[in-house]
Amino acid sequence: MRARQRSKKRVQTAPQAGRTGRNNGRATEVPAPTEQLIGYLAEIDLRVGELALALREIVFDEAPGANECVYKSYVVCTTYSLTGRYVDVFCHIAVYPRHVNLGFNRGAELEDPEGLLIGSGKIIRHLKVAGPDDLRKPQLRRFIRAAIKHSKANLAERPPKLPRRSAPKATARKPRPR
Numbered sequence: 001m002r003a004r005q006r007s008k009k010r011v012q013t014a015p016q017a018g019r020t021g022r023n024n025g026r027a028t029e030v031p032a033p034t035e036q037l038i039g040y041l042a043e044i045d046l047r048v049g050e051l052a053l054a055l056r057e058i059v060f061d062e063a064p065g066a067n068e069c070v071y072k073s074y075v076v077c078t079t080y081s082l083t084g085r086y087v088d089v090f091c092h093i094a095v096y097p098r099h100v101n102l103g104f105n106r107g108a109e110l111e112d113p114e115g116l117l118i119g120s121g122k123i124i125r126h127l128k129v130a131g132p133d134d135l136r137k138p139q140l141r142r143f144i145r146a147a148i149k150h151s152k153a154n155l156a157e158r159p160p161k162l163p164r165r166s167a168p169k170a171t172a173r174k175p176r177p178r
Contacts, residue, residue: 090151
């Protein structure tokens with residue numbers, strides 16, 4: 001019962017709808033978190049949930065028109081793309097029990113001369129966000145902007161979609177010999 005009460009308290013502390021962020025001095029409208037996201041975050045530590053929501057605001061500050069997809073596997077995860085397609089995700093937020101990761105789906109392809117991105121796989125890299133002070137680090141926004149630029153370049157290189165052809169007309173079939 002006690003855990004359930006704590007859960008309700010967490011939901012009540014969620015940010016208000018239509019919160020305004022700052023992007024290069026311009027005010028931007030940050031979409032309110034979905035009920036699904038709030039429900040998932042209500043199950044974890046309040047401090048970590050607040051970090052995830054603050055990081056979400058930073059992503060929307062840098063990419064106001066981004067599409068957000070929320071899901072839960074072994075962690076709560078939100079993905080962000082410019083097209084709404086999973087293949088085009090430029091970053092994601094993974095919420096762990098004690099910290100949040102800001103991941104870059106093509107992070108290995110981003111310039112990182114200081115070696116700040118964590119990961120040794122072929123493609124994905126991330127930055128760990130363990131506390132509110134980490135949200136003020138300039139590399140968060142710098143890497144988000146770089147990932148957006150990289151995503152836009154990849155989208156521009158894609159060949160244009162061809163119009164869908166209608167299905168071929170049915171042809172009469174020859175009867176099978178018996």
